[in-house]
Amino acid sequence: MAMRAAVLGAFGSAPSVEDVELMTPGPHDVVVRPGAVEVCVTDSYALRPGPLAHPPAILGHSAAGVVEEVGAAVTTVVPGDRVVVAGTPECGECFWCDRGEPHQCREIFEGAVRHVARRADGTPISAAGGVGTYAERLLLREYGVVRVPTSLADEHLCLLSCGATSAMGAVFGIARVGLGDTVAVFGAGRIGGWIVQCARLAGAVRIVAVEPMAERRERAAGLGATHVLDPADGDVVERIRDLTGG
The missing domain is CATH 3.40.50.720 (NAD(P)-binding Rossmann-like Domain)
Incomplete structure (x- = not known):
């Protein structure tokens, strides 16, 4: 799926809006169309070397939107659901996620790289913090979204993300x-x-x-x-x- 995203090409450089290709969702992945994205000071931390971003990387970690597509094994949401995007990754497989403490997920503290898109030349693009919300479409694990039946506007709902x-x-x-x-x-x-x-x-x-x-x-x-x-x-x-x- 072709889309635009704010990509950090390298540490020390300014992010730029690029045309990229969203990767095909896996069995436990969902594609979300964001309606609003929260801008947080944490996003600025991804601009310098550390565990949050591995350039090239799509920035951003907070959003609210609508599920557009789900993987074959997804059971928690269906297309059309309004969701809040979790501000940190949850792999669903590590020791901490297994014991119900995803705030300690290894992907947060071990700086795991999760690729969600590709540049025109085929270079894989990661998601900052495992999330990457500064894009027209988001590729997320189903564990990383929460269905919220509500009439709240997305610009208010996204504040629940972080x-x-x-x-x-x-x-x-x-x-x-x-x-x-x-x-x-x-x-x-x-x-x-x-x-x-x-x-x-x-x-x-x-x-x-x-x-x-x-x-x-x-x-x-x-x-x-x-x-x-x-x-x-x-x-x-x-x-x-x-x-x-x-």
């Missing part, structure tokens, strides 16, 4: 916030705003947002922060202790 779920992981998976807890959120930008909302969902009764920018403090309060602090006004730790009875 940022919003990062906040959920921080609140529910790492901090394990529960009913009656007190939470301090340092930085109330995009991720911090989602953390505030997730802390509300988890049942926190006191949510302190620490943020130097006035407009972000105001937004955090609107999202559910019970207290907002400007670090320029004094020792933040002491002020949090005052708010929480020590």
Whole structure:
């Protein structure tokens, strides 16, 4: 399938939009037509040497769209399903995936290369982070998409691909916030705003947002922060202790 994609040809060079050929999906692969793609700071990490990208590579790791084609062994989605693309790879075969911990998948930390397309001269093109969403079509494993029956627009839905779920992981998976807890959120930008909302969902009764920018403090309060602090006004730790009875 011919398509266009943003390809990083080499480290140190700017990505360029190229005409490429999407590879044929394997038994457990799906082809997704993205409706919206999230741009994240993580994508910039792929521009320099490391495990995220192996040039030539299609950049991007977050998206929402519609399934167009499925491999013969796919059982989780069918053409026409709206899906959110997982922001990290899940091979479905390694020790971590087998035990239900795909966030530790070997492809993330061992820098595995997954080819999804070819250049006109036949050179294989990999997917940054095993995902590669800056393209007109995405070749993904079925484990890497989640069917979401919803009326949300793709430009909102794609935020679940990375940022919003990062906040959920921080609140529910790492901090394990529960009913009656007190939470301090340092930085109330995009991720911090989602953390505030997730802390509300988890049942926190006191949510302190620490943020130097006035407009972000105001937004955090609107999202559910019970207290907002400007670090320029004094020792933040002491002020949090005052708010929480020590």
